[in-house]
Amino acid sequence: MKSEIPPNTVARLSLYRRLLEAWLEKGTTHLYSHEIASMACVTPAQVRRDLMAIGYSGSPSRGYSVDALEDSIGRFLGSDTVRKIALVGMGNLGRALATYFVSRAPRFRMTAAFDNDPRKTGRVIAGCMVHPVEAIPGIIPAEGIRTAVLALPPESAQEMADTLVKAGVKGILNFAPVPLRLPGDVFLENRDVTASLEKVAFFSGQPREGN
Amino acid sequence: MKSEIPPNTVARLSLYRRLLEAWLEKGTTHLYSHEIASMACVTPAQVRRDLMAIGYSGSPSRGYSVDALEDSIGRFLGSDTVRKIALVGMGNLGRALATYFVSRAPRFRMTAAFDNDPRKTGRVIAGCMVHPVEAIPGIIPAEGIRTAVLALPPESAQEMADTLVKAGVKGILNFAPVPLRLPGDVFLENRDVTASLEKVAFFSGQPREGN
DNA sequence: CTGAAGTTGTGAAAACAGTAACAATGTTAC
DNA sequence: GTAACATTGTTACTGTTTTCACAACTTCAG
Structure with a gap:
């Protein structure tokens, strides 16, 4: 089978x-x-x-x-039940993603957002309550969140990914421009913007066959 | 060969x-x-x-x-010469991308940014001069820009893509959540965040084999 | 009822991507 | 100088994704 x-x-x-x-x-x-x-x-x-x-x-x-x-x-796709998502990193990209999801992707609920900057935590940003990263091990299992979006600087991405996986996350959408080392049972999708742009720029230079 | x-x-x-x-x-x-x-x-x-x-x-x-x-x-990769990029759409995502590239991807220069909102045009946002979209046919060929990033709402993405291609763009990195119909000689990379998240959420649910 | 038109579902083939395996090669120890 | 070793460059293989091609099916006209 x-x-x-x-x-x-x-x-x-x-x-x-x-x-x-x-x-x-x-x-x-x-x-x-x-x-x-x-x-x-x-x-x-x-x-x-x-x-x-x-x-x-x-x-x-x-x-x-x-x-x-x-x-x-x-x-x-299993969307009868709205799916819970965690967002880690509330910088420029994190805010843009949060705004996008609230307005354009109602099937996903950004249940929790995390950041390590005390100026951001404890507030609601782009419709999401922002918690300190120390709260991850408490909130993720309690909410039953299995999917996380990483919008972090490269330095802290691996550490946060580890924390998330330890808390029960089984799928990560990674926007940080670094490779992540994860257990094989965690689904990882990398969205490295630099690499994407490099790819496009490369093939913009080369002539390509038309259709 | x-x-x-x-x-x-x-x-x-x-x-x-x-x-x-x-x-x-x-x-x-x-x-x-x-x-x-x-x-x-x-x-x-x-x-x-x-x-x-x-x-x-x-x-x-x-x-x-x-x-x-x-x-x-x-x-x-051809980066002895810094590569020129155009950014179309200065909403939340556009600004986040502009900021990111200025600080983290010095090999790419966001030579020009475009938006159709008069409150944004004529100003410098995130280190980029923002032009009205009507300026695309003038600026793109003059600067010799061949690569563009689309950070637009779905409604206007196809139209802007057509305008860009007509102006000489040969590669597009598309963040708008719509498919684009382009000539075969234009390289297209889609970064549909909704679809990416749907993928990750789907496989977060399903158990996967470990390594 | 019968035939024509046009679409679906799917096996087979092709294209693509990644892995494994190993001969060739440079390096080091003695 | 030579043998042992670890790594490269490359070919062959495996697995996945996409495309092709066509039999089976449904509808409709006559």
Whole structure:
């Protein structure tokens, strides 16, 4: 028995859902794979395979039911229950992320934010109560938080990651520009902005083949 | 003749270089692949393969010369000349990125920033002069900017991307949570924070095998 | 009812990324 | 000088992700 979901599929499902929600409001009832593909800027085959992964079936000649598919993706991603997130680091990036999530990603709740700067702790910033980092071992398990976002300077990222994992966190979205050494059972997604920009800058220079 | 650099290799090279710089300051002259690998949290084979891609050779029993390797990566990534970047969108995220680049990524120069909010244009924010978006077709070609960062609300992202491409931009780092439709010769890197978080949250729930 | 049109679901192939393995090589000890 | 050692450079392999291609299916027109 083997059932593994590719991480990229999960990310695309998130996108499909957002696109479907827009069509749902417009009253569209059915969409073909090539229509979804066009909106998501991927191939139709990719869409069909992604939907196969979650076991949702459309109908030939009618396509996918927007309503049922949206529901199916939602249940697969597990978002009937709003998911709790911890944010560590309330610098410029941390604040921007907090603001973004409050206004644009209502499916996630920033249950707790942490910072080691006493001028920031004890206050509500961008809609989030900011606690001192010493409170991590108390709050994370109590709230049952399993997912954390790291928006820290590189110096403290590894230490905070260790603290979070010890407190029970099982997935980290890391914006600090340093590699993190974590146990294998913790899912890690690095979003090193410098490396991303280096990549884009590199391929901006090189000519690339058109389509 | 075939010489293609995997995008992931470029991103890792960026990381290696930053790690090497730190050792360079400490006066270390040589490092083995397994030492670099350990710092970067990848396998030694991965490091050797990445360095093979840029044609740098180390010496058996002495490893890689920190100095020469740093230089070699630098020349490969093309950063002898500081690279010019345009930032579009000076909201919370845009400001955070601008601040970050000014202080932490001196190899990139945010040559120009753009926003459509008149309260922001004409001023210097986070060390960047902010121009109205109407100035894009004038400034981008004049400065020879080929790389842009999009930190915009989803509604205007596609339109700004089109404007940038028309002005000569060949690579876009997109933080807006929408897919962009671009010509095939433009390199696109999406950093959809919602999708990233959805991915991490999904795998935080599922138990994963340890190492 | 039958055929045409167009879509889905999926096995097979291709492209891509990462790992393992090992011959070749430089270094050191003696 | 030579043998032992540890590391590099590279090829072959493994595994994952994406694309291709097509049989099976549903609908509709006539």
